[in-house]
Amino acid sequence: MGFTTRIFSHIRSGMSTEKYYKSMNQALARLNQEYTMLHYPYHVRNDESFFDAQKNLTDYCMSLLPPVQGKDILEIGCGNGIQANYILKQYSPASLTAIDLNNSNIEIARLEAQKDGIANIKFHIDDAQKLATIETNSIDYIINIESAFHYPDKPSFFREIFRVLKPGGTYLIADVLTTRRKRNFIKNYWKRRMHLHHWLKSNYEEELPKANLRIDSFADITHSVIQSFSNYRHWLRTMERDNFIEDLLLKLYYTIHVRLNIHLLRTRRKYCVIVGSKQAI
Numbered sequence: 001m002g003f004t005t006r007i008f009s010h011i012r013s014g015m016s017t018e019k020y021y022k023s024m025n026q027a028l029a030r031l032n033q034e035y036t037m038l039h040y041p042y043h044v045r046n047d048e049s050f051f052d053a054q055k056n057l058t059d060y061c062m063s064l065l066p067p068v069q070g071k072d073i074l075e076i077g078c079g080n081g082i083q084a085n086y087i088l089k090q091y092s093p094a095s096l097t098a099i100d101l102n103n104s105n106i107e108i109a110r111l112e113a114q115k116d117g118i119a120n121i122k123f124h125i126d127d128a129q130k131l132a133t134i135e136t137n138s139i140d141y142i143i144n145i146e147s148a149f150h151y152p153d154k155p156s157f158f159r160e161i162f163r164v165l166k167p168g169g170t171y172l173i174a175d176v177l178t179t180r181r182k183r184n185f186i187k188n189y190w191k192r193r194m195h196l197h198h199w200l201k202s203n204y205e206e207e208l209p210k211a212n213l214r215i216d217s218f219a220d221i222t223h224s225v226i227q228s229f230s231n232y233r234h235w236l237r238t239m240e241r242d243n244f245i246e247d248l249l250l251k252l253y254y255t256i257h258v259r260l261n262i263h264l265l266r267t268r269r270k271y272c273v274i275v276g277s278k279q280a281i
Contacts, residue, residue: 038079043228071140077147081109099126129156158211165278
């Protein structure tokens, strides 16, 4: 893909979920010389790289779960699979199955796992609201990080969590919630194109129990996410330059994206992590 085409691809990426994630994968790989996780960062230190800050979020989420060694994990909404590979290497579950609805994400995930020589991981194209590839009562732990806000039918997603978890199994959902009910026409159009369905905290508190899913903890980590995002100037300074003009435009795109996320988290959204378990009926 040529220079001009790549830039226009990044600009147009906000018009659909598929284009957004394809563009984001390309931009992050270009800026970091490798594919990175797609989720938000989490602050631990000021001098860490962007990838380290992303791993912090994964490590924080994994710290909220019981030990996963020898257990079967399902990651719903795995993106490009980099996080799934990291979890498998760092936490040694018996197996990890990862699903995503985006074909380009799964293509990258399979290639990256093959490149790293990872065998006990499976990637499937599947819908979180109807898990066709996952058997009933087969999973010990479910993790879902920054994907649920794309689901228009979250109650169906919750019912699928209940179905595939083993009795007593644990789920973790890290989601970007909204703090406002009102929307305008332009925002509604963009949200439909991007499949954005942000919920209020109260929606989760009402709907998860209806699916017989107990809520054990509900943590708001917005401050740590904003604090980490605020290190983006450090990340950009440490990124190597190849094509000066192209890198300059990509870094401008990246800066706008980061500053928008910071603004939204400060004004109308919050980042929450929900942990719970499957209740007996």
